[in-house]
Every structure is written in C-alpha cells, then in structure tokens.
Amino acid sequence: MTPLLRLTDVRKTFGGLVAVNALSFEIEAGAIVAMIGPNGAGKSTVFNLITGVYEPTSGAIDLDGRTICGLKTHAIAGLGIARTFQNIRLFAFMSALDNVMTGRHSRMRASLFDSLLHTPAQRGEEKRVRERARELLRFCGLEREADDYARNLSYGHQRRLEIARALASEPKLLLLDEPAAGMNPREKSDLIELIRRIRDSGVTVFLIEHDMHLVMNVSERITVLDHGEKIAEGLPEAVRNDERVIEAYLGRETPAG
Amino acid sequence: MKFGRERPFAVLPFLVLPLVPLLDRNNSHIDFLTNAGAFILLALGLNIVVGFAGLLDLGYAAFFAIGSYSYAMLASQQFGIHIPFWVMLFVASVIAAIFGILLGAPTLRLRGDYLAIVTLGFGEIVPQTFLNLTQYTNGPNGISPLDSPSLFGHSFGFSATPYYEVMLALIALAVLLATNLQSSRLGRAWMAIREDELAARHMGINTTTAKLAAFALGASFSGLAGVAYAAKLSLVSPDQFQFNVSVLVLSMLVLGGMGNIWGVIVGSFTLSFINGFLLPQSTNLAHSMHLNLDFTNYRFMLYGVILVAMMLFRPEGLIPSKQRRAEFREAKLDPALAAEEQGEYTLGPGPGAGTGG
Ligand SMILES: Nc1ncnc2c1ncn2[C@@H]1O[C@H](COP(=O)(O)OP(=O)(O)OP(=O)(O)O)[C@@H](O)[C@H]1O
Ligand SMILES: [Mg+2]
Numbered sequence: 001m002t003p004l005l006r007l008t009d010v011r012k013t014f015g016g017l018v019a020v021n022a023l024s025f026e027i028e029a030g031a032i033v034a035m036i037g038p039n040g041a042g043k044s045t046v047f048n049l050i051t052g053v054y055e056p057t058s059g060a061i062d063l064d065g066r067t068i069c070g071l072k073t074h075a076i077a078g079l080g081i082a083r084t085f086q087n088i089r090l091f092a093f094m095s096a097l098d099n100v101m102t103g104r105h106s107r108m109r110a111s112l113f114d115s116l117l118h119t120p121a122q123r124g125e126e127k128r129v130r131e132r133a134r135e136l137l138r139f140c141g142l143e144r145e146a147d148d149y150a151r152n153l154s155y156g157h158q159r160r161l162e163i164a165r166a167l168a169s170e171p172k173l174l175l176l177d178e179p180a181a182g183m184n185p186r187e188k189s190d191l192i193e194l195i196r197r198i199r200d201s202g203v204t205v206f207l208i209e210h211d212m213h214l215v216m217n218v219s220e221r222i223t224v225l226d227h228g229e230k231i232a233e234g235l236p237e238a239v240r241n242d243e244r245v246i247e248a249y250l251g252r253e254t255p256a257g
Numbered sequence: 258m259k260f261g262r263e264r265p266f267a268v269l270p271f272l273v274l275p276l277v278p279l280l281d282r283n284n285s286h287i288d289f290l291t292n293a294g295a296f297i298l299l300a301l302g303l304n305i306v307v308g309f310a311g312l313l314d315l316g317y318a319a320f321f322a323i324g325s326y327s328y329a330m331l332a333s334q335q336f337g338i339h340i341p342f343w344v345m346l347f348v349a350s351v352i353a354a355i356f357g358i359l360l361g362a363p364t365l366r367l368r369g370d371y372l373a374i375v376t377l378g379f380g381e382i383v384p385q386t387f388l389n390l391t392q393y394t395n396g397p398n399g400i401s402p403l404d405s406p407s408l409f410g411h412s413f414g415f416s417a418t419p420y421y422e423v424m425l426a427l428i429a430l431a432v433l434l435a436t437n438l439q440s441s442r443l444g445r446a447w448m449a450i451r452e453d454e455l456a457a458r459h460m461g462i463n464t465t466t467a468k469l470a471a472f473a474l475g476a477s478f479s480g481l482a483g484v485a486y487a488a489k490l491s492l493v494s495p496d497q498f499q500f501n502v503s504v505l506v507l508s509m510l511v512l513g514g515m516g517n518i519w520g521v522i523v524g525s526f527t528l529s530f531i532n533g534f535l536l537p538q539s540t541n542l543a544h545s546m547h548l549n550l551d552f553t554n555y556r557f558m559l560y561g562v563i564l565v566a567m568m569l570f571r572p573e574g575l576i577p578s579k580q581r582r583a584e585f586r587e588a589k590l591d592p593a594l595a596a597e598e599q600g601e602y603t604l605g606p607g608p609g610a611g612t613g614g
Binding site: 077 | 434437438440441442443444445447448449452453455456457458459460461462463464470474515580583587
C-alpha cells in the first residue's frame, strides 16, 4: 500500500545553512505520528516544505503516491493537507466562525459570479458551510466563541481555533506545529483527547511537539530530527531510550569528563 | 440578492432619491449630485481594491480614464462608431476590468509601499498615453461631442436629470454587488489575504486570482462611472484624470471608513459636497459681497486639514467597518502589534513571506 505521505531524500538549504538534510520517512494513513528534535532542528521547515511554502533544494515529496513538489501552497491545501502554525496565524480581526469558514475555501465551489450575484447555489453553499463551521467549533470546544474575534480568544482557544480552521478543509493529513505550546496541563490533556478524536474521524495527524509527555502519550510513531537530519525513528518507547536521541537532547558527554 | 437585516434601510434611499429632481428644479444642483454620484461609484470600486482586498492603489483614476475614453472612442464621431450608451456601460466595464487585470498582474508580488508606487506610475502613464496618442484621442483637446444616450427614443439632451437617475441606478447596482461580494467566498478570501497572506494560501486561497479579481472588479466600477460621466459632459480630455483624482477618491475612503460600503458613500459625498457645492457657493457669496476671495483655490488645503484631523481623532473613518474599528482601537492599545505582525523572518528568495515556522 502506498503511504499517505512520503519524503524521499529531502534537502533544504537557506544560503549556506542546511536546514533539512537527506530526510526520508513515510506516514501511513490513519496514524498519529510525531516529529521531535531540539530547537532549530528543522522541524517547522519540514512542514513548510510539505505545504509548499518552500520547495526542497532536492528530493521528493509525494502525497498518495503523487508528487506535490513544486505545487503552490494553495494547490497543496486543495489536495488535502492542512496545518496549524507554531506562531499562531489566525485571521485576527475575523470572527472565530469566519476563520473556520475561510478554512473551507478549497472545498467551496462559488465562482466569481456566484459571489457577485448571490445565486441560490451560492446561498445554499454559504448556509451549509456556516453550519459545518459551527459543528467544527463545537467539535473543538469553541461553540461559545463563534462570534468573537480570533484575536480576543485565550491562547489555548486560539490554538484550538487553528485546528478547527484546518479541519474545515476536510484534510487527509493534518500538520500540527507545536499545538500544546503555551497551554496549561488541563488544556494539554483536552488537546490529547481532541487529537485522538480527529484521528478517529479519519484524519491522519502529524505533529511537532516539545512536550514529551504529550508526544509519548499520543503518538504511534516518532521521528527525531537533529541538525536537519533524522537520527531516530520508531515506536515511542524505542525512541525514548535511543542513545542518539538522549545525546541530542542532553548534549554529548565530554569524554574523560 | 440580499442585504440581510439592513435591507429596508439600504433600499430606502434608492426609493426616495430618484424623486429629488421633482422637488429641486435647479439643474445645477442635479448636475452637482450627478457628479457626486460618479465619485461615489469610483469610491465603491476603489473600496473593493483597497478596503476589501487591502491593495493600496494610488492610480485608480487610470480606470476612470479608460472607461471615459472607451465611451468617447466608441460612441462619437471620432471613428464614426456609435455603440449605444447602455451597451457601452457593459463594454466599458469589461474593458476597464481587463486593464485592471493587465495593470494588476505585474504588481502581484509587491506589497505596501512598492505596490503603491507602481500603481501611482500606472495612474500617470494612462492619461499620458491618451494625451500622446494624438491621432486617436486629439491629445490635449480631448474628444467632443459624444453621443447623447437615449431611452425609448428620447435623447437625454442637456438636462442633468436623466443622468442623475442613471447614476442612482448604477450606484444601487454597485452597492448591491459590493454587499454581495463582502459576504461571499471571495469576500472572505480578500479579508483573509489582508489579514495574513501566508495563512490565506494555506486555506487553499489562490491569492493571485483573488487579487486579480479585486483589481478587475474595482476597475469595472470605474468603467461604469467613466461612461456615465463622459456622456453627461459630452467630452473627455486627459486633464480630467490626473493624480489628484486618484488621491481624491482615496481620501473619500479614508474619510468615510475604508471597507464599509455606507461609510465610503458618506465620505465620498462629503468631499464632493465640499468640493462641488460648499466652496463654489462660498465663493459666490464672497463675490456678491464684493470680496475678492476664491475659496475653491483652498480645496486641497481643506482636504489636507480634514485628513490630518481624521488621522488624529478618528483614523478608522466616519463610519468604519467593525473590523477596521477593532483594528484601530486595538492597535492603539497595543503598539507592539504592528511590529509583531511583520512576521518572523524577513525573507530572501522563496515563495512565501514569513514562514510561521
Ligand atoms: N526562511 C528562513 N530563512 C533562513 N533560515 C531559516 C528560515 N527558516 C528556517 N531557517 C533556519 O533553519 C533552521 C531550522 O529552523 P526550523 O524553524 O525548521 O526549526 P525547528 O526545528 O522548527 O525549531 P523550533 O523547535 O525552535 O521551532 C534554523 O536554523 C532556522 O534559523
Ligand atoms: Mg519550529
């Protein structure tokens, strides 16, 4: 079976800086997988490569066995990859509901003329999308925030709203960049539960996270990145005990210390 | 077609205003209102580009020129072509929309200041072109007379009233279309682009086509305005479309409240009223008292004072949209916001601006 997402020997440089190097891995449909690694390891860059913000310097990225390299970000979104951002990037002065409705853009059909004339088809679609957006807000525990500006939500709610907005496009693959950052323990355990529910609804989840408790708890497989290279990969238990991983996180022990 | 809960209020003016010529039989008043109407159309069009999509366009008068010259060339003795006024409304708005796309396309990668400068350039080039293509446009003399529109065999003639009624109908159409756009898939896409272009792309929004749609639709409104304005004046000449027209229309948005359709109309009418009524009337009054004062000379100074005052006391405009009000209020509370919104990385090469990484 072809994996949902496959990276083959992906490399990305910024000038002289090698942000990602010789990176290969696969994600099976229906899984929750995580990518961890120290600050600056290149994790977010991997997300930016997958979503077409950057094109790989070399290597290949396939979705469902078809290359997405060189496609524009909006086209990749249309193919079923949605994401959240490490530094929250909501539409600050749009309501939570409008944020989620905007997330549905790629699944909507209204043409320029539908938008101009508010044809019956357009009105029907708007209504369905609004209802769907409300459902998603409820799914993410934000039904009471629907009419608030995204900017006025609490930090934890903003992170959830980003997830609701991403889900609106009915993605095959959801990329979460440090979804628990800035959350309190209570919010984190809610998040774990939300991530599981998302997977159970048929969406494959790929997350970057620094919170080891969350990562070990929720993910089925983990890829570890350091200095842009994959240094370990496997089940949470194995990764946790991997020497290179411990080294990368704790620093190399100086010999004859 | 929908105005939501605003509907009764939105329709009311368009029921009452057509009756004005019955009450006020002073042709110069109706003439003034008609000109003001043309500028309301322009302001509604520019509002799509600047207010909705957030693309600062300093050369919008170019499309007004293109609309006007389309009528002048296709409905006059100039080439012996006489396309009816009503058809020209459609044709000119399509021509203007095409130029909106042609002039918009090279600016797509630009933002903020750079976009403003390039559009300013286009605003200069277009009237210059009409000035210099003497064999087609008669250069500085312009084209005149133009065909008078007619309806059911009755020519509009020299009264301002029929133009006034046409202008009202066009404004009603423009308001309806702009309102529709605002609460649609495309309107949300524009708003998203204005807020965060990179995030917008991640929603599947093709920012290129969305921006071109804004340029095209914005330009098409001024195509309408150009045809009606030129037909009423029965004359076009390059000096009608100078930079100050672009600035005037932009000032109307700033004064009224960018992004809000009713705010834009109020702002537009206010400046037209000062420009086309208050100042000339004051001058007349002064002359009748044997004072040698020409208030119309102080027009731009007055605009300047109004705009500076607005920026100081009500930067969001007289009747702002909900968003703009919040943006300005919160920006005031939180000066770090503006800096923070500049994003993470100042990018070198690469398709995105800021990475969210
Ligand atoms: N647009 C860019 N231009 C230049 N350098 C960049 C750019 N984006 C990322 N980098 C660099 O690439 C490296 C990897 O960055 P990245 O953001 O992917 O790390 P990360 O693993 O997400 O780190 P963190 O855990 O801190 O989020 C860093 O050294 C970063 O400075
Ligand atoms: Mg990161």
